[in-house]
Amino acid sequence: MNGLLITFEGIEGSGKSTQIELLRTRLESLNLPTTITRQPGGTRIGESIRKIVLNPKNTALDSRAEVLLYAADRAQHTAEIVQRELEADRICLCDRFADSTTAYQGAGRAIDDADIHWLHRFALQGCMPDLTLLLDLPEKDGLARAAKAGEPDRIEREALEFHARVRQGFLGIAEQEPERVKVIDALPSAETVAQSIWSHVSPVVERVR
Numbered sequence: 263m264n265g266l267l268i269t270f271e272g273i274e275g276s277g278k279s280t281q282i283e284l285l286r287t288r289l290e291s292l293n294l295p296t297t298i299t300r301q302p303g304g305t306r307i308g309e310s311i312r313k314i315v316l317n318p319k320n321t322a323l324d325s326r327a328e329v330l331l332y333a334a335d336r337a338q339h340t341a342e343i344v345q346r347e348l349e350a351d352r353i354c355l356c357d358r359f360a361d362s363t364t365a366y367q368g369a370g371r372a373i374d375d376a377d378i379h380w381l382h383r384f385a386l387q388g389c390m391p392d393l394t395l396l397l398d399l400p401e402k403d404g405l406a407r408a409a410k411a412g413e414p415d416r417i418e419r420e421a422l423e424f425h426a427r428v429r430q431g432f433l434g435i436a437e438q439e440p441e442r443v444k445v446i447d448a449l450p451s452a453e454t455v456a457q458s459i460w461s462h463v464s465p466v467v468e469r470v471r
C-alpha cells in the first residue's frame with residue numbers, strides 16, 4: 263500500500279487550513295493524488311456530530327459525552343474515508359485527528375490518559391498517521407487570529423487557561439513521539455511555515471513514490 267495519512271494539529275488559529283491547501287497544491291503539482299478531509303466532519307454523519315460539538319448553545323455538554331462524540335466521529339471518518347483513501351494509494355491530509363482528543367479532552371478537560379488510549383484503539387482500529395504536523399504558537403496569538411475569522415464556536419469560547427493546557431498537551435505528544443510528530447513554528451509567514459512543513463513531508467513522500 264502506497265497511501266499516506268498526514269495529519270495537521272494545533273490550537274485555534276494555528277493556520278492549519280491554509281497550510282493544508284498549500285500542501286495539497288504542492289503534492290498535486292508532483293502528480294500525487296491527494297485528498298483533504300477533517301475531524302470532526304468529513305463524512306455526512308461526522309458533519310452532524312460537528313454541529314453538536316461546536317454549537318455554542320451546547321454549554322450543557324458533559325466532558326465524557328464530548329469525548330465520546332469526537333471518538334464516534336473519528337470511528338466513522340476512519341472507516342468511511344481514511345481507509346478508503348489509503349487503499350486507493352492516495353495521500354490523505356486530515357485537518358485534526360486523534361491527537362486533538364488527547365490534547366483537548368485529555369489535557370484540556372482532564373479526561374484520564376488510559377480512557378483516551380482505549381478510545382483511540384477502539385475508534386482507529388490501528389489506523390495511525392504516518393506523519394503529524396503540529397503547528398505551534400502561543401495560545402494568545404492563536405486566539406487573536408481565530409477571533410478575526412468570525413464568531414467563536416463552543417470550544418473557542420473556553421478560557422485562555424484551557425487553550426494553554428491544550429497547547430501543552432500537543433507539545434507533550436510531540437515529546438513522546440518525535441518520529442511521528444513534527445513541531446512547526448506557526449508564527450512566521452504562511453510561505454515560511456509551508457517551507458518548514460515541506461522539509462518534513464518530502465522525505466516521507468519519497469518513501470512511497
Ligand code: TMP
Pocket residue numbers: 274300301302332357358359360362363364366367417418
Ligand atoms: P476546527 O476543525 O475548525 O479546528 O474545529 C474543531 C474544534 O473541535 C476545535 O476547537 C478543536 C476541537 N476538537 C476537540 O476538542 N477534540 C477533537 O478530538 C477534535 C478532532 C477537535
